[in-house]
Amino acid sequence: MNLFSDIRALVIAALGEMVAEGALPAGLSYDNVTVEPPRDAGHGDMATNAAMVLAKPAGLKPRDIAEALAGKLAADDRIASAEVAGPGFLNLRLDPGVWAGLVEAILSAEGYGRSGMGRGQKVNVEYVSANPTGPLHVGHTRGAVFGDALAALLEFSGHEVTREYYINDGGAQVDVLARSAYERYREALGHMPQIEEGLYPGDYLVPVGEALAAEVGDKWLDQPEAVWLAEVRDFAVAKMLQMIREDLAALGVEMDVFFSEKSLYGTGRIEAAIEDLRAKGLIYKGVLEPPKGKMPEDWEPREQTLFRSTAHGDDVDRPIMKSDGSWTYFAPDIAYHYDKVSRGFDALIDVFGADHGGYVKRMKAAVAALSDGKVPLDIKLTQLVKLYKNGEPFKMSKRAGNFVTLRDVVDAVGKDVTRFHMLTRKNDAPLDFDFDKVLEQSRENPVFYVQYANARVHSVLRKAADAGVTPVGAPRLDDEAEFDVAKKLAEWPRLVEIAARTHEPHRIAFYLYDLASAFHTLWNKGNENSGLRFVQEGDRDATSAKIPLAWAVSIVISAGLGILGVTPAEEMR
Template identity: 75%
Template structure:
């Protein structure tokens, strides 16, 4: 039940009626007509911009259109008042029975808030995709949480979602990993080693070196890397991916697919993708202009094989093959996304770190070219996370060697706090993560405030005497919910289905966290008013009917909070400790 969508449909029906009557001209475009909460709640329950949208194409005064619409809309028994404001905005107030009935809808419909917006479209969300050279760090944590919550949100909104991790195991960094593991392997044999610059000296490779010793004994000792590099590379990559899967599992994240970059090489997949672009006239031999700004001392023009990405919105054309014939880093990424298109996905989302900003236009250009514009690609960048503890920047992880790991964060505050707090800012805004603040029990801590609302409802249910199962509550006399503070909570519940669709359309799971905080605030405000006004207390001694109605309202709040937390991957708190 999306009440805002239902009232919008009523507005469109009123417009159609005015067209049939000859008041409005035929053929008006109404896709931009909206019905939403007014900016100021004092103005009403809902507002529509219909008159403002139609005025110019209809060549009419917007207030005249708004007056005519108001007369039509008040014929609907759900709309008690329709008032024109300003140059032609139309504010509406709904009959209280609508808000009371909405509480029943939440209690009787386990899918309240879910949407068919996606209509089963196949959506691939690729996220994390960290190099398999070590444990996930805090930057990966934000991308992992964001991507996973986005995938859940899209699933909730009716898309057929696949979660995918792209394993960057085809580049030189995996050889560096293999050589670093070999050094740990030598250490496992009590040999002294020197760590070259650029290697991975973190303690997390000690166990991998020991495991390699257990597997091959001393077979690789004293041998040149031509004898062991390929085997150790595979062994080390598998060990790192096991570590990464374990890290993700600690946050409740499970991927549907893991796609290996290495599978693109020697299989003809890169060649096929570039040939597809060539067939479209988008591959040519040429020389790029020198980079803007300070000229590198070693720069010289070289003829390369280029992708004409400017034909699909990029700023400059991009090399796909170097002058020596080797593929650039961009070529396998093109092939990987070509494979995504060939797998039949209707839309693609990539979640990258902030340092990949320069990759956005070229990757979108490639997908546009490969799919002939049919498959949209949205690239979401997650900004940096700054960690604090006791007011000071959080120190590096000894185990990782150079950075704070995902496990460091989860071990400090738990997966639920980690996930919720990572979504308290939009993905492209910097995020401060203060270990003390995210665990404090106050209104200023969003995760606590939302969890506290869910747990508080449980405390009421434990104290109340009677049958308060959802089916029984749905049969309560909800007309007893008449106080302004109670109606305010019901109105916030009504926004949930609309909010889900807005968040899904914009690929913005942080909106779910914001909404839950607002809903919890309205609930806590109602609770606190009960301290001063006994009539607003949820348990009314000796009045089971009124008690049932009030508990029906807060149980509806609890159900919506649980649904929202489910999207965010957070377990609702049954009680606060």
């Protein structure tokens, strides 16, 4: 059930009647007609812009359309009043029975708020994709939570989602990893490691070196790099991926696909992607303009193999092959997305760190070219996370060397707190994460406030069960605070579709806080007015009529927390 969609359908039907009667011209588009909560709750329960958006194409005054439409809508039993406001907005108040019916529908519905909006469209969400050279850090944590919640949100709205991790194991950084692991291997055999500048210093490589020593003994000790580099690299990458999988599991993240960059090299897959672009006239030999701003000292004009990315919205064309004939870092990324397009996805989403902002246009251009504009690519950037403890910046992690790891954060505050708090800001806004504040039991801590609301509901249900009452009676709403909760519940299906359409899972966290706030307000009012308490001592019928509203709140909170990857609390400890 989506009450806003139902009322919009009523508005569209009324407009159709006006067309049939000649009050409106035929052929009008209703695509921009909306029904939504009014900005000021005092104006009503819902508002429609129908008269405003149809006035110009209809050649009529907005108020004239609004007044005629108000008369049509007022004839429906669900509409208590329809009032024209301002130049032609139409404010609607619904019959009180509608809200009680909504609560009853939530309890009887299977998956209230779930949507068929996605219609089974196949969507690939790529996130985390950290270099397999060390533990995931707090920046990866935010990207992992955002990507995972976005994937769950899209599934909730009817999409078929693949969660994917791109393993950057084809560049020079994995050679650095191998050299770093080799020094820990030497250490495991009793030698002093030489962790020179440029190598990875973290203690996380100590067990890798020990495992390598246990497997090969002193076979590679004092051997030249050419002898051991390739095998140590493969061994270390495998160990790092195992650690990354374990870190993600601690955060509640499970990938469907791990795609190796290395698998693109020497297999013809990069060449095939570039040939596809060449066949479209998008690969050519050329000389780029010098960089804007201060000229680098080592810059010189030289002919390169370029991708004509400007044909698909980029600012400049991009090199895909170096002057020595080797691929640039962009070429395998083109091939990787070519593979995604070839797998038949209807849409692609990449979740990158903030430092990849300059990469957005070129990658979008590549996907547009590879898919002939048929597969949209949305790139979401996650901004930095600033960590605090006791009000002071928190930075150090011996295990990682010089940063705080994902596991540090999860071990300190738990998976659920980590995930919820990472979604309390929009992905492209900086986020402060205070280890003390995220555990506070106060209204200022969103995760506590939402969980406390759910725990209060379960407390009510336990008390009702002890009294032999279950939430199956016809709901009864009497007080304005009860109606406020029901009205917030009505927004859930609409909110899900908006969040899924805009790829903004933080909207779920915001909504849950607002719903919890409305519920706590009702609860506190019940402390002063016993008639508003969910459990009415000695009155089974009244209790049976009151607790459906509380149970509906828990159903929606549990669904929202499920999207965020947070386990709903049934009691607070």
